[in-house]
Amino acid sequence: MDGFVCVRLVQANAMDLTLFQFDYDLTFAAFFLNADRTIYGRYGSRSDRKDATRDMSMEGFRAALESALDLHKDYPSNKALLAGKQGRPRQFKLPEEFPSLAGKYKPTLDYEGKVVQSCMHCHQVHDAERRLFRDDRKPIPDEVLYPWPMPNTVGLKLDAREKATVAEVVSGSAADLSGFKAGDVIQTVERQPILSTADVQWALHNAGQPASLKTQVLRGGKKLNLTLNLGTGWRRQSDIGWRVTTWDLRRMAAGGLVLDELTPEERSNAKLSDKELALRVKHVGQYGEHAAAKRAGFKEDDILITVAGDSARMTENELLARLVQTRMPGEKIAVTVFRAAGRVELELPMQ
């Protein structure tokens, strides 16, 4: 570890957004970089709300650190290979420049006073990105709604104990159709040396819809070139339910409701087929804009069966995404719910 200068940052206040581009919903993220600001790689991934470490391990982190040291030894002769790993141009250089965050935070924490309140969380940057669109009454684009797709979005399950070794390929997925196999060690994506799952996510994060990503894997000791072909709308397979920023999506599109799909048994009891909408209200927000659904008459355990005339099966993610991309603040959406008394017609306010 003597090989690194270690810096720990516990605030998003005054964070350079042109340099530090990572999944802002994480509570732990690491960068390996040169003193000239060239990024060697990233570390830190998450796909579960409760278990923040499922996609990370000491072994994987150590492997990424060792590879970063190797890249540093070869630097700057390898600078061209690292070009794709560098931050992209951003509309704002600092979080405080976002309209929804302007004037609320100082550049440094107030350790002598209200230190907690003085700290801007990283996820607030992601919240602010989305609010830019919502407050302008524009659909939130897929790239902002589904950031930092995990490799499993394209059918690749990576081993968290390794840098980027394929543990499993989902049958019929984009990765499967592109020729990936379990045991493949991903060496590069779009010529970028891969140090971690987060590096794969970075490449996916910046990919279009559709996209073809040139990858190189090590299979049985031999290098093999594969093209990962991603279709239109591939990002929408990404699970955003674990993200803390989904809380604000619920404010925007569900009036503060937290929704959960019925189990097959519950569907059967409610006489709903597996093709029909069946989202149970798990939680009703109680305060401010998160209580908009409560004020509109929604109650815990209501089952949403029709939203805006559509009764096709959807997950909470899919419903939230559809509404923030098609319905603007101020609109009211007709919703039919089942509750003990029978069917009830309500109006869900968009914010």
Add this chain to the structure above:
Amino acid sequence: MTRLISCLAASLVVAVVPATAAEDRRERVLNDRKEIEASGQWIYNDLPKGFAEAARTRKPMLVVFRCIP
């Protein structure tokens, strides 16, 4: 190797071990600074100092973002 494990623990394990219920968030924030600075291996919340040190020593940087819950 011991130093490596120690540093990894400071950066990753400390990040994920939940605080006891008795600690409130203010205490966790203050204790984090105290404990990490005491380890002697980390520059705390001072990125310019980190860049200067990396330029001086010609070492790569490990920059960890840690949100203290």
